[in-house]
Amino acid sequence: MSVIAVLVPDGLPGHHLTTPGLVFTTAAAGHPDAAYEVRLCAAPGLTTLGSPAPLRISVPWGLDGLADADTVLVPGQDDDGPRDEPAPEVLAALRAAAARGCRIGAVGTGVFTLAATGLLDGRRATTGWRHIGELARLHPRTEVDPVGTVVADGPFLTSAGIFGGMDVCLHVLAQDHGERLAGETSRELLTPLLTHADRVQETIDRELTVSSGIEPTLRWLEARLHLPLTPADIAAHAGISVSSLNRRFHARTGVSPPQYLLRRRLERARELLETTDEKVDRVAALSGFASPASLRHHFSRLTGTTPRAYRTGTGAARPANPGARISGRGD
Template sequence: MRTRHEVAVLALPTVVAFELGLPHKLMGTAVDDDGRALYRVRVATVDGGPVRTSAGYQVLPEHDASILRTADTVIIPGILGGPPREEGVLSPDLAAALDGLSARMVSICTGAFVLAAAGLLQGRPATTHWMHAEAFRTLFPDVKLDADVLYVDDGDVLTSAGNAAGIDLCLHIVRRDHGSSVANRVARRTVVAPWREGGQSQFIESTPDAEGSGTAPTRAWALERIAEPLTLDDLATHAAMSVRTFTRRFRAETGLSPARWLASQRVAVARRLLETTDLPVERVAAEAGFGTTASLRQHLHAVIGVAPLAYRRIYRGA
């Protein structure tokens, strides 16, 4: 019988209340096709005692930091203050709790300050909320901080920007562990977008006006023709805009360039087909609009680090 993935959420003093509940709400409700829970999510504090949240109330978990030793994934939600945020260091008890863990490490928002203070982000790519980027860079100059993205997946260490980006990261983890169908089921139940690419900008400048004169109709049109070799000129022509105007509006509304958005949508289609069908890889590449298996392989590897057949084996079994 499959063993549930153990998730430990570490609540530190001044923990951001909204982010503290995200792992349970998203990962804790993920189930397989037979309705079996795929994760067990437990909350801990360092000493097992209560901590005050950002919302002005205390939480009293059932566990202390000892559960981190046997967890498969450790998640640290954002914090408003404390030594990691203010001085870039950990208290002795927190340092001892995080020392030598073998778990996958995840932070939401300013939880990245904790991972960085523990030395887990040195020389690695990471992100945090853009409002705290300057302070982060001052305290941790050796971290490759990208404050313009929603989340960063660096294998065994993942970081996200604040609040809603924590939702995106939790869904990304579910999708990485169990495939798109499971993650989409969680997203539908939670009534959130099933997938926002991690490289999308944290700050989106505008939305279409009430008359719908933005790029949303063209995006819908493109999705209906995802298998076709769409060009930037095709998209701009459909939107009745110049290429320059279309590109500017598209980025303002989505946080991505048209080319990057189109590639991400094609990767999503390819992943779904690899997970749910027996189509040959050549057919998957064609249906997703990549044209060639080489192009599909390149884009899929860039997003999740594996080739198409390896991806299918991971999520469907040999």
């Protein structure tokens, strides 16, 4: 049985605490060979979980729970204030785990804890987009990926985004038991949530962006998903600075402009896979991915499967005229 040790910091958002158990329990339910023990571990002095509903907890393991773990997960704190140096005993426990070959994953601001050990020096890593600049400033020896979802470099995994903890856990599953099991687990966890996702997202986008003044820019983006757009291009259309664009996008959509573009391009690709016979390389071009490989990479992160397998597995509808092809939208 593989041991997953979750290093629980003070101020941890509650959903980060439950995500590993949810993912690995779901995986094991249909695949008994994918057995995991999830340990909740903390340094002395843990008192409170963070927003949106702070509560006091106690965990069954101290830092000794990391000593024989196969994987250590380091969630982030719900903290926008000054970045405190992690406790020496925490850094020592993480360095000891790495020294014996343990896989270590860090989520969101948990990447700061891992970077403080020096283990990410000379390696690629990512974190939530609001903290990218801070990570680069505090840890200049780390190569910061500003748009990564899950970045794997050696035994270290780092992630960003609301679902970053789930992304890392699914990546661990894929490494241990293959992409198929990770994909099945992802679909079991997310498919019920996605049943009405398109309709809900359209409503959210419409209501949030009208008041923000970026509705015209969002419509402009929709017609140009197939083009290689940069944040500067988008900001120029909106008539604001890149920093203002970032703030406005995050305030109204919850993500940065590059993340929003990636989400919409993935949705466009999914629509094309379901409704056309276009080949995967053509789907990639029409939805704005630089290459079919890029589409496959991001699509598998979202669904746990390949575009071709998705089209086959969903029994996607085909156009009445099999010879018909669609063209990219004009400028």
